């Protein structure tokens with residue numbers, strides 16, 4: 296496949312890009328955050344290109360990195376209500392959240408292998424990842440299934456001597472609802488605990504939201520850290536987020552440093568060592584260009600589109616908006632108060648057939664046995680406003696079509712597997728103990744073939760069926776299968792089998 300012709304290599308990449316979901320134009324309401332302004336995309340790309348050869352590992356050698364980070368911290372701390380906050384620019388929300396947990400753990404004084412983080416059920420999975428990597432527990436506090444809001448009293452009941460951090464979302468990803476952050480702050484102060492506000496998703500939209508919100512940022516007494524992603528409502532390409540702390544020492548506790556090896560002195564503010572400065576430069580250029588006024592203008596477009604779409608969903612018999620969303624995202628579920636409830640994943644499937652991709656979310660059983668309904672998530676961006684009328688019409692037509700159809704079923708073999716778990720014929724331990732080849736065989740048997748070519752529509756993965764399967768199977772088994780699927784999907788087939796040629 297070697298080519299000596301750079302144009303030919305790039306042409307190949309262009310062909311590969313043809314199978315990607317459209318990143319612009321408002322056709323996909325998750326993953327991408329399109330400002331709708333071509334000038335921002337070009338600016339971000341040019342800024343990234345300027346720093347492309349730089350190593351962000353050492354800002355004393357590459358001073359532009361330090362200067363850009365100072366500006367981004369300045370911009371963010373004034374947006375988030377704490378002019379004295381200190382912080383770190385990271386590669387993304389997961390890294391910001393992980394560092395917030397690591398810093399709180401290190402300042403807690405708890406011995407290794409001890410400690411827990413208390414967060415609402417709706418907190419982002421990044422906190423599960425942080426807990427797993429750091430060897431601590433994440434306690435998910437059930438939220439009210441109707442409002443999807445947790446009570447501070449329930450959070451308090453989950454706190455014990457080994458709790459070292461409280462987490463709240465502003466807003467949460469699954470339903471777009473804000474946690475009661477002022478009440479969390481009171482609890483944090485009462486118990487002497489740090490409180491992290493995860494504003495990764497909505498922070499850079501909420502800071503300029505046109506309607507008044509409950510207080511949620513670093514100005515709330517008790518809030519000690521906050522994360523927000525430039526690569527979401529900061530409109531930067533992927534690779535930029537910020538973590539702010541009100542306390543300098545807790546900020547420093549997230550760093551890693553050593554001079555105790557034979558090489559250069561290491562000091563890393565983030566998880567990475569050598570790191571790209573492209574994400575930082577892109578985010579920096581966009582904040583410099585837009586300024587607070589530019590952000591406020593784009594947020595106005597988001598809020599306008601959100602109003603149109605929320606009102607449309609409310610007008611559809613059989614669907615309801617989940618919880619009490621505030622800000623740029625919301626979720627839609629079946630309305631069981633209606634005589635004709637609509638399955639939200641069928642609906643998403645029908646909306647997809649009409650040109651817009653929405654994100655299916657499975658049902659979630661909380662630790663107290665109550666359930667958060669299966670739903671379909673919508674992330675509204677500035678560009679959504681330009682397609683809001685078309686999307687509204689698609690939502691209505693899709694509802695009519697979906698109403699006539701039963702909920703999407705999991706593939707037969709996975710239904711049989713679920714029945715086997717139920718009857719006790721197979722245990723979760725059996726399934727989790729399967730090796731990779733056996734797990735792959737189960738997936739392929741269920742018609743979920745990681746070696747199929749998603750660019751060919753007849754081989755495209757049926758996401759509705761996958762979500763239905765997640766709904767049926769024990770969650771550790773699902774996690775195992777998700778890993779097997781993605782690992783097989785992104786690896787070449789074993790040498791010599793030559794079964795799949797994905798790069799045309």
Ligand SMILES: *Cc1c(COP(=O)(O)O)cnc(C)c1O
Pocket residue numbers: 387388389390392419421464466467468493494495496497524536
């Ligand atoms: C996106 C998100 C994260 C994780 O961020 P990544 O940039 O995807 O790593 C964390 N919390 C919330 C609420 C998010 O929406």
